[in-house]
Amino acid sequence: MAERVCPVWVGYFLASPLRKLLQNPKKILGPYISAGTNVLDIGCAMGFFSLPLAEMVGPGGKVICIDVQEEMLASLQKRAQKARVSDNIEARVCSPDSLGLDGLSDHIDFALASAVVHEVPSAKSFFSEIYGAIKPGGRFLVVEPKGHVSQEDFEVTVSHADQAGFRVIDRPKVRRSRTVLLEK
Numbered sequence: 001m002a003e004r005v006c007p008v009w010v011g012y013f014l015a016s017p018l019r020k021l022l023q024n025p026k027k028i029l030g031p032y033i034s035a036g037t038n039v040l041d042i043g044c045a046m047g048f049f050s051l052p053l054a055e056m057v058g059p060g061g062k063v064i065c066i067d068v069q070e071e072m073l074a075s076l077q078k079r080a081q082k083a084r085v086s087d088n089i090e091a092r093v094c095s096p097d098s099l100g101l102d103g104l105s106d107h108i109d110f111a112l113a114s115a116v117v118h119e120v121p122s123a124k125s126f127f128s129e130i131y132g133a134i135k136p137g138g139r140f141l142v143v144e145p146k147g148h149v150s151q152e153d154f155e156v157t158v159s160h161a162d163q164a165g166f167r168v169i170d171r172p173k174v175r176r177s178r179t180v181l182l183e184k
């Protein structure tokens, strides 16, 4: 596993309800989600975004939560049960080099990667795997923390997305973050 992968103890802070004061998941993601949407939450950790997403998609939708650390997913599943949204969530552990999106070809309406791209070993294969899983016309929101990722590095990330085939359609505002909204 890459040295820079977020430690599990940080996962507890990232899932804190206090974070909603800065980054409100329903406000940030509301414009892209409706009942029945199929969502990928990549590098979901303990589910700060996945749980509200699961509420928003409802019983007709699904949030596929992918992370390289099993401990993050175990905590996410406990939280999902407590919040009574576990039926709308599928948790999948992946390897550092592959998200393991087999069987999801052209299936996903919306994908989120929040604070993840700077941790993956190859942004090139990351974007091309996600491109394959998203439906034509589907959206992908990439959010990176300003504190960890310079504007210059973020533009390199955007160029990897472009090379994978995505089109940049917006740069929505998320506090303390660099963002890009992509479309397949």
Ligand SMILES: C[S@@+](CC[C@H](N)C(=O)[O-])C[C@H]1O[C@@H](n2cnc3c(N)ncnc32)[C@H](O)[C@@H]1O
Pocket: 005, 006, 011, 014, 015, 042, 043, 044, 045, 046, 048, 049, 066, 067, 068, 069, 072, 094, 095, 096, 097, 099, 113, 114, 115, 116, 119, 120, 121
């Ligand atoms: C900084 S945390 C962000 C968590 C969450 N998205 C959020 O915004 O609260 C990054 C997460 O990405 C996961 N991660 C790191 N490398 C990964 C990879 N190659 N594939 C999938 N997940 C990865 C880490 O295990 C960690 O849970």
